[in-house]
Amino acid sequence: MIVNRVAAATEHLSAIQVCSPNTLLDAGANKGQFSLAFRALRPGARIIAFEPLPEAADIFERLFLGDELVRLQRVALADAEGQAEFYVADRADSSSLLEPGEGQARAFGVRSTSTLQVPVKRLDTCVDIAHLPRPIFLKVDVQGGELGVFEGFNQLNEIDFIYVELSFIELYIGQPIFEDVTSYLSGRGFRIMGVFNQVVTAEYGPTQVDVLFHRTQV
Numbered sequence: 001m002i003v004n005r006v007a008a009a010t011e012h013l014s015a016i017q018v019c020s021p022n023t024l025l026d027a028g029a030n031k032g033q034f035s036l037a038f039r040a041l042r043p044g045a046r047i048i049a050f051e052p053l054p055e056a057a058d059i060f061e062r063l064f065l066g067d068e069l070v071r072l073q074r075v076a077l078a079d080a081e082g083q084a085e086f087y088v089a090d091r092a093d094s095s096s097l098l099e100p101g102e103g104q105a106r107a108f109g110v111r112s113t114s115t116l117q118v119p120v121k122r123l124d125t126c127v128d129i130a131h132l133p134r135p136i137f138l139k140v141d142v143q144g145g146e147l148g149v150f151e152g153f154n155q156l157n158e159i160d161f162i163y164v165e166l167s168f169i170e171l172y173i174g175q176p177i178f179e180d181v182t183s184y185l186s187g188r189g190f191r192i193m194g195v196f197n198q199v200v201t202a203e204y205g206p207t208q209v210d211v212l213f214h215r216t217q218v
Contacts, residue, residue, distance in 0.1 A: 022133035023135075079147075192213055
């Protein structure tokens with residue numbers, strides 16, 4: 001499915017469908033690929049998206065123009081508030097608050113080309129969980145900044161599902177890898193519900209995977 005030259009990320013449809021969420025928090029929304037797939041399955045659901053790159057955010061806003069259930073915030077999510085240096089990669093959807101490392105170059109040929117200052121917010125200050133329709137689905141695709149998103153959200157244990165892209169090797173300098181993030185979420189009351197879309201590279205073998213977590217503690 002392609003809308004306004006943006007292809008929906010249909011590889012994520014199975015993960016969305018099994019959860020039947022009524023709210024999407026789209027951290028690292030880019031041009032709206034995931035939100036577009038989500039909207040195809042959940043036409044009456046709320047979408048709150050976060051994207052700091054101006055060009056990608058512009059495309060997202062055009063894509064969902066007129067959809068009153070969609071709101072975009074042009075910020076990067078982290079465990080702090082203010083401004084931060086953002087590394088723009090030669091493949092824009094690989095841009096990050098963390099600097100791409102040698103692993104990213106060797107696995108995918110991706111390197112940083114420039115930096116810019118972007119606004120940074122805690123998810124705490126961006127949403128009020130009490131007023132969002134459940135189930136709530138938090139999708140996190142932030143290229144190594146996953147723990148920053150979680151640490152910036154004191155209400156994390158009220159989220160119903162978390163769907164996050166994780167790496168088995170360090171692609172960004174200082175990036176938490178699969179074991180770090182799964183251990184963190186386990187400690188916050190989440191368990192793995194399924195894994196999707198494993199990426200295998202010639203350099204490292206299994207390199208990345210999308211992991212779906214569900215909340216087991218109320």
